Amino acid sequence: xxxxxxxxxxxxxxxxxxxxxxxxxxxxxxxxxxxxxxxxxxxxxxxxxxxxxxxxxxxxxxxxxxxxxxxxxxxxxxxxxxxxxxxxxxxxxxxxxxxxxxxxxxxxxxxxxxxxxxxxxxxxxxxxxxxxxxxxxxxxxxxxxxxxxxxxxxxxxxxxxxxxxxxxxxxxxxxxxxxxxxxxxxxxxxxxxxxxxxxxxxxxxxxxxxxxxxxxxxxxxxxxxxxxxxxxxxxxxxxxxxxxxxxxxxxxxxxxxxxxxxxxxxxxxxxxxxxxxxxxxxxxxxxxxxxxxxxxxxxxxxxxxxxxxxxxxxxxxxxxxxxxxxxxxxxxxxxxxxxxxxxxxxxxxxxxxxxxxx
Amino acid sequence: xxxxxxxxxxxxxxxxxxxxxxxxxxxxxxxxxxxxxxxxxxxxxxxxxxxxxxxxxxxxxxxxxxxxxxxxxxxxxxxxxxxxxxxxxxxxxxxxxxxxxxxxxxxxxxxxxxxxxxxxxxxxxxxxxxxxxxxxxxxxxxxxxxxxxxxxxxxxxxxxxxxxxxxxxxxxxxxxxxxxxxxxxxxxxxxxxxxxxxxxxxxxxxxxxxxxxxxxxxxxxxxxxxxxxxxxxxxxxxxxxxxxxxxxxxxxxxxxxxxxxxxxxxxxxxxxxxxxxxxxxxxxxxxxxxxxxxxxxxxxxxxxxxxxxxxxxxxxxxxxxx
Numbered sequence: 043x044x045x046x047x048x049x050x051x052x053x054x055x056x057x058x059x060x061x062x063x064x065x066x067x068x069x070x071x072x073x074x075x076x077x078x079x080x081x082x083x084x085x086x087x088x089x090x091x092x093x094x095x096x097x098x099x100x101x102x103x104x105x106x107x108x109x110x111x112x113x114x115x116x117x118x119x120x121x122x123x124x125x126x127x128x129x130x131x132x133x134x135x136x137x138x139x140x141x142x143x144x145x146x147x148x149x150x151x152x153x154x155x156x157x158x159x160x161x162x163x164x165x166x167x168x169x170x171x172x173x174x175x176x177x178x179x180x181x182x183x184x185x186x187x188x189x190x191x192x193x194x195x196x197x198x199x200x201x202x203x204x205x206x207x208x209x210x211x212x213x214x215x216x217x218x219x220x221x222x223x224x225x226x227x228x229x230x231x232x233x234x235x236x237x238x239x240x241x242x243x244x245x246x247x248x249x250x251x252x253x254x255x256x257x258x259x260x261x262x263x264x265x266x267x268x269x270x271x272x273x274x275x276x277x278x279x280x281x282x283x284x285x286x287x288x289x290x291x292x293x294x295x296x297x298x299x300x301x302x303x304x305x306x307x308x309x310x311x312x313x314x315x316x317x318x319x320x321x322x323x324x325x326x327x328x329x330x331x332x333x334x335x336x337x338x339x340x341x342x343x344x345x346x347x348x349x350x351x352x353x354x355x356x357x358x359x360x361x362x363x364x365x366x367x368x369x370x371x372x373x374x375x376x377x378x379x380x381x382x383x384x385x386x387x388x389x390x391x392x393x394x395x396x397x398x399x400x
Numbered sequence: 401x402x403x404x405x406x407x408x409x410x411x412x413x414x415x416x417x418x419x420x421x422x423x424x425x426x427x428x429x430x431x432x433x434x435x436x437x438x439x440x441x442x443x444x445x446x447x448x449x450x451x452x453x454x455x456x457x458x459x460x461x462x463x464x465x466x467x468x469x470x471x472x473x474x475x476x477x478x479x480x481x482x483x484x485x486x487x488x489x490x491x492x493x494x495x496x497x498x499x500x501x502x503x504x505x506x507x508x509x510x511x512x513x514x515x516x517x518x519x520x521x522x523x524x525x526x527x528x529x530x531x532x533x534x535x536x537x538x539x540x541x542x543x544x545x546x547x548x549x550x551x552x553x554x555x556x557x558x559x560x561x562x563x564x565x566x567x568x569x570x571x572x573x574x575x576x577x578x579x580x581x582x583x584x585x586x587x588x589x590x591x592x593x594x595x596x597x598x599x600x601x602x603x604x605x606x607x608x609x610x611x612x613x614x615x616x617x618x619x620x621x622x623x624x625x626x627x628x629x630x631x632x633x634x635x636x637x638x639x640x641x642x643x644x645x646x647x648x649x650x651x652x653x654x655x656x657x658x659x660x661x662x663x664x665x666x667x668x669x670x671x672x673x674x675x676x677x678x679x680x681x682x683x684x685x686x687x688x689x690x691x692x693x694x695x696x697x698x699x700x701x702x703x704x705x706x707x708x709x710x711x712x713x714x715x716x717x718x719x720x721x722x
Contacts, residue, residue: 266665269667294658317659318660332659333589
């Protein structure tokens with residue numbers, strides 16, 4: 043268990059696994075081969091401290107998006123539990139329905155449809171692609187009004203319109219009246235992402251999973267969207283799980299960082315700790331690989347301390363899953379999966395090297 | 401004499417909704433063995449400029465004016481047949497954006513490289529295949545994989561194949577349009593190393609087109625900053641990174657997220673211009689914190705400050721003010 047104090051958390055998941063089963067080929071069926079799985083998330087603990095930005099960093103295919111979606115119930119985990127500390131209102135209802143409890147947290151892994159719908163108001167997501175995540179045939183007003191209608195919020199259309207206008211103002215799409223009747227194609231990438239954020243927040247979200255929200259935006263406007271998200275976090279007591287592949291961005295905006303490799307979190311801790319004092323060989327390699335804005339670098343061939351390529355999530359190597367690529371791999375790494383070692387304050391690394399040092 | 405000299409190049413798209421001035425009066429030079437980066441946001445005209453250099457601007461786009469002089473020959477004047485036979489791929493080749501989709505999925509990678517060689521040179525298929533294997537080796541792929549199909553390669557390896565294909569005819573210049581956008585950082589670092597080696601060992605000139613200033617610093621000797629179809633600043637990367645002159649360049653530099661740097665967020669307020677109706681005067685003035693009256697009406701000329709050339713009225717002030 044982590045040293046995170048439970049009282050600081052708003053949501054956490056333990057022992058999470060998400061497997062996607064592959065279709066068996068005819069030969070596999072005839073030879074009675076067992077069906078194979080893509081082990082997208084393969085035994086992960088994740089903790090979201092309240093009102094903080096927690097980052098999930100990893101390469102494409104490491105399972106970061108799947109993990110992000112599973113903790114807010116968009117994908118049902120194959121194994122593991124997700125615990126959440128809901129708002130007062132929802133808490134009463136969960137108490138009445140007898141949802142299993144652990145300290146102040148309710149187990150939201152399996153909940154009734156009624157509670158799930160109410161949870162959805164509090165657990166939201168901002169998708170990566172600002173172009174694909176807005177319906178091109180709906181106006182901004184319709185896009186933002188839809189969740190209100192689905193959740194039966196607002197007595198009349200006028201009341202809902204007021205909420206939509208407020209939501210647009212909150213994400214600084216001003217004057218809001220000018221945006222109401224525009225279609226997504228009439229907006230810039232940055233404006234679209236603001237609409238996405240407004241949509242995530244309009245039902246009063248508490249936890250927001252932001253899945254690469256700025257990676258498709260131009261450099262000069264990325265920071266503007268990030269700043270908006272950070273301001274909203276302060277003003278509305280939001281908690282973020284920020285999914286990104288960009289360590290530089292993560293180092294600037296995150297309080298805590300989780301480094302994910304092939305379905306596992308290999309290192310986690312406070313951002314400055316992890317960036318300045320990385321312990322896991324994979325994190326060290328990632329940090330070396332990040333391009334630096336210093337023109338002297340053009341004379342140097344950079345040796346990234348890693349070998350080979352990412353294996354498929356269908357055939358995860360035994361033992362430590364990083365061992366085939368690790369420059370420090372030992373015998374034990376090929377046989378046994380390393381546990382998480384505490385390597386600093388709240389700083390964990392899952393690597394056998396730390397055992398040696400002890 | 402420089403290897404490549406671009407003079408007053410204008411490339412416009414003649415769309416039904418108006419003329420888009422995607423590249424508007426751009427000039428620069430490139431020496432042998434030099435790497436140049438063309439940097440800009442989406443819609444700045446950087447890709448159009450890249451395509452223009454190998455005369456591949458898609459219709460309704462057209463080179464309207466200007467010269468592209470390669471070793472004394474103006475490419476804008478040559479007929480398409482000669483460009484195809486003598487210039488494209490042979491002298492200047494390109495690594496296309498989204499290279500992961502640039503390979504033919506139903507053709508072995510070796511055959512795809514062979515095609516490029518056979519189209520230009522009278523060698524036997526066997527010789528061409530031999531060359532293809534050498535090329536794969538040069539980009540760090542096991543030559544025995546010459547008969548594999550693209551789906552058998554990872555993203556980074558596909559990117560290497562595409563680079564190998566660009567090198568097939570040993571060109572003087574390779575244009576790389578966002579060569580690493582879809583790749584992860586570790587693979588990106590490997591591809592950058594590959595490009596650095598090619599530049600050092602083969603004295604190849606590289607034109608890198610990107611929006612990522614961190615990437616640029618890792619490769620480019622010289623940097624061209626584009627904004628709204630205009631070249632706003634050009635200079636050596638040492639000068640541009642240590643002392644950016646144009647307010648846009650300054651803004652871009654400040655908005656690079658730096659690992660372990662200051663935890664501050666900086667951005668350039670506003671949006672890039674619509675090139676169908678760009679703002680009058682300096683195209684950057686609506687977003688510029690230093691905009692003056694003259695910026696709104698008159699386009700700035702280029703001022704040369706040491707080795708940097710910058711299009712901004714601020715430097716007129718400094719000149720007259722002594």
